[in-house]
Amino acid sequence: MSAAIAVSGLVKTFGATRALDGLDLEVTDGEVHGFLGPNGSGKSTTIRVLLGLLRPDSGSVRLLGGDPWHDAVALHRRLAYVPGDVTLWPQITGGEAIDLLGRLRGGLDPARRTELLERFDLDPTKKARSYSKGNRQKVALVAALASDVELLILDEPTSGLDPLMEAVFQEYIREIRDAGRTVLLSSHILAEAEALCDRVSIIRHGRTVQTGSLDELRHLTRTAISVETARPVTGLDGLPGVHDVAARDGRLRFDVDSDRLDDVLRHLTTFGVRALRSAPPTLEELFLRHYGDELAEDGVPVPAMTLSRPGRP
Amino acid sequence: MNPARLALEGTGTLVRFALRRDRIRLPVWIAVAAALVAEQSAGSQAIYDTPAALAAYRATVGASAAAIAFAGPPVGLTSVAGAVAFEISGSVMIVAALMAMFTTGRHSRADEEAGRTELVRSTEAGRHAPLAAAVAVSALGCVATAVAIGAVGTLTGLPAPGSFLLGAGVGACGLVFTGVTAVAAQLSGSTRAAYGLTGAVLGVAFLLRAVGDIEGSGLVWASPIGWAQAVHPFSDDRWWPLLLCVAALGILLVVSVRLLDHRDLGAGLLSGRPGAPAAGRLLATPLGLAVRLQRAALLGWAVSLVVLGAVYGSMGDTVESLFQDNPAAQAFLPGASGAGLVEAYLATIFSIDALLAAAFAVSSVLRARAEESAGRVEPVLAAATSRSAWLRSHVTVALLGSALLVVASGGATAAVRAASSGNAGSFGRLFAASLAYVPAVWALAGVAVAAVGVVPRAAAAVAWGTVGYVVVVSVFAPGLNWPRWVGDLSPFSWTPLVPVESWTTAAAAGLAAAVMALLAIGFGAFGRRDLTTG
Numbered sequence: 001m002s003a004a005i006a007v008s009g010l011v012k013t014f015g016a017t018r019a020l021d022g023l024d025l026e027v028t029d030g031e032v033h034g035f036l037g038p039n040g041s042g043k044s045t046t047i048r049v050l051l052g053l054l055r056p057d058s059g060s061v062r063l064l065g066g067d068p069w070h071d072a073v074a075l076h077r078r079l080a081y082v083p084g085d086v087t088l089w090p091q092i093t094g095g096e097a098i099d100l101l102g103r104l105r106g107g108l109d110p111a112r113r114t115e116l117l118e119r120f121d122l123d124p125t126k127k128a129r130s131y132s133k134g135n136r137q138k139v140a141l142v143a144a145l146a147s148d149v150e151l152l153i154l155d156e157p158t159s160g161l162d163p164l165m166e167a168v169f170q171e172y173i174r175e176i177r178d179a180g181r182t183v184l185l186s187s188h189i190l191a192e193a194e195a196l197c198d199r200v201s202i203i204r205h206g207r208t209v210q211t212g213s214l215d216e217l218r219h220l221t222r223t224a225i226s227v228e229t230a231r232p233v234t235g236l237d238g239l240p241g242v243h244d245v246a247a248r249d250g251r252l253r254f255d256v257d258s259d260r261l262d263d264v265l266r267h268l269t270t271f272g273v274r275a276l277r278s279a280p281p282t283l284e285e286l287f288l289r290h291y292g293d294e295l296a297e298d299g300v301p302v303p304a305m306t307l308s309r310p311g312r313p
Numbered sequence: 314m315n316p317a318r319l320a321l322e323g324t325g326t327l328v329r330f331a332l333r334r335d336r337i338r339l340p341v342w343i344a345v346a347a348a349l350v351a352e353q354s355a356g357s358q359a360i361y362d363t364p365a366a367l368a369a370y371r372a373t374v375g376a377s378a379a380a381i382a383f384a385g386p387p388v389g390l391t392s393v394a395g396a397v398a399f400e401i402s403g404s405v406m407i408v409a410a411l412m413a414m415f416t417t418g419r420h421s422r423a424d425e426e427a428g429r430t431e432l433v434r435s436t437e438a439g440r441h442a443p444l445a446a447a448v449a450v451s452a453l454g455c456v457a458t459a460v461a462i463g464a465v466g467t468l469t470g471l472p473a474p475g476s477f478l479l480g481a482g483v484g485a486c487g488l489v490f491t492g493v494t495a496v497a498a499q500l501s502g503s504t505r506a507a508y509g510l511t512g513a514v515l516g517v518a519f520l521l522r523a524v525g526d527i528e529g530s531g532l533v534w535a536s537p538i539g540w541a542q543a544v545h546p547f548s549d550d551r552w553w554p555l556l557l558c559v560a561a562l563g564i565l566l567v568v569s570v571r572l573l574d575h576r577d578l579g580a581g582l583l584s585g586r587p588g589a590p591a592a593g594r595l596l597a598t599p600l601g602l603a604v605r606l607q608r609a610a611l612l613g614w615a616v617s618l619v620v621l622g623a624v625y626g627s628m629g630d631t632v633e634s635l636f637q638d639n640p641a642a643q644a645f646l647p648g649a650s651g652a653g654l655v656e657a658y659l660a661t662i663f664s665i666d667a668l669l670a671a672a673f674a675v676s677s678v679l680r681a682r683a684e685e686s687a688g689r690v691e692p693v694l695a696a697a698t699s700r701s702a703w704l705r706s707h708v709t710v711a712l713l714g715s716a717l718l719v720v721a722s723g724g725a726t727a728a729v730r731a732a733s734s735g736n737a738g739s740f741g742r743l744f745a746a747s748l749a750y751v752p753a754v755w756a757l758a759g760v761a762v763a764a765v766g767v768v769p770r771a772a773a774a775v776a777w778g779t780v781g782y783v784v785v786v787s788v789f790a791p792g793l794n795w796p797r798w799v800g801d802l803s804p805f806s807w808t809p810l811v812p813v814e815s816w817t818t819a820a821a822a823g824l825a826a827a828v829m830a831l832l833a834i835g836f837g838a839f840g841r842r843d844l845t846t847g
Contacts, residue, residue, distance in 0.1 A: 077697040093589055100596045124590040124591070
């Protein structure tokens, strides 16, 4: 499998601000790749470098086998982009903007355009100045989804959409993935990324802090266990990888590093397991693990869930 | 509290906030207006220092329809102070009108369009408060301009009462256009359209008084600029015409408040029809988009310049009769013929038309920067459009559009002049003469392109600053004691005054080379830099 996007050691500064500080990102052909980080972490800057709108200071950037700065026009025929904050020409209608963007990209499928307008419930005759944020977002989404392109670059594409439209969006992204096309989905809506992405990259302060499939990431963290046994469990605290043991209502709750799960389960079975629930970490928990210290610095009461696991089950 | 008071709740806070936002802009406008008066005052007093010089000036100006068309009524020319008022009042009144338009529009429709008014109105601020604050800030600016002009006039040695009356006239003109903008901001759904509407009213007002002053007819009383100039500072010193301006402001404010009460926030009264559900053939390329975005503005400019060209062309006969009826002018300009004066008059008209076309060219190039700044260029460049193709599209509209304006206004002037003089053969020669200014117009567009490429954030200031400099050099410098090189920097100074002087290939080639160099700088820099928004 080749890489649709390959970024390594990307640095971009604006004056004294170091927006990207050695960022790495690899998106394989045919996958939906989640690009996760809070506001200001460098997601949009990375995407604007990928689109050739900003010039990198250093590092290597390859997009669909080309250089995004020098080969911009040829590459852009093969991709569609949805910005997070869509600004349109106030005096041009949504329908006109969709056609314009599609034509500038090399044409769009009229039947699919009609279908998308209907599914997204968008009135194409309104001038852009009268659209709400959600409707402006729909204009960019329809223009992108109606184009037959290899790669979709979506920068928080669903901000401003209601849950119904969010569901429609997710359905289209799955369809695109099934068709073997590639999607880079930047988001801070973690449930969305969890539902759609094959792999994710988490970035912080312009650097990639973790990348991999959701399963791989889960493996790096802890699983929450809640167990009820015939005899009281002893010796659990001494096992490597076990954290935050607590007993309540005859149940024992604790977190265990995912790579120690096997040892711990063997130990438990010797006490006669009657009931057992285990919960893999959610993406939100994975994410907060990398940002927990920041929340703590800001005085936000952080969750046990970041550094140690909450008793979810 | 009564409802009217409640509707104005919060106005004071908004005024203070608006003054803070305009703490640079407003003083700059006022300083420009005061500086124009100060410079003219000092210059005229140096040049017309003898009664003979003043008498010569009086005679030539009285016979010059072009001077009257652009300045105002030729009254009070028996004193140097009167000459200063004649020379400068029209220009400063336009500055004041523009200051009022941009200040009022910026704090009313522009805020509303950006969604800021919604936020403000969600607080305790009353329904009329944002508009009242915009009007109040603009009115404060007008009053400050009036005082500043009175002060600089007095300080440069003009009689104090006349100086303050001149200032009051300028301020009163600004007040009327504060009211006009307040109404336009209610009628149109966008800031751009509100400025277009106000600009059209300003253009018509200027034209009405120009024709009225040349003919010496009552038409001047149909124009607010005519009212403001009717104070005749340093001669009749009349205060009562100012009442017309104040009354007009009052009526316009009542109308604007009525309109505001009858519309929804964010809506205009002139917009809201549904548009096309799909794009036409035009909207398929960057050039098509640029044409679509700019065609309304280009059409407005074209209609204005054709009307202006035709009206000024029709004044040719008056130029001759003004000269023939003026023995003093004939004495001071021996050998001058009526026909020669008409040619000189037309040369002035062509250069003014070209300055207006250059203003369009600059605003058209800056449209590219506005698109970039608002983030609207990103989706276009994220599609298969190269940077140079995108910038080229706006520059093409600017260059061809401004050339079209020169052709249209020159053609209208030449056609009307040929028809009214009964000399159909002169059309070709006059029309060709008007085209001589195209390279100079393009040079100003070139400066704007270079600025967009090299200093995007300062592009508007650089480009409009250059236009302002060229206008000052072209319109005022001949009457001022400035060193020669100051004028020589202007591309309009390189252009021969056709049809009086003859067209030269060298001048055109030199300007063309400058245009090419400026475009190369602009495109080169734009291709290498980051896009910047905000």
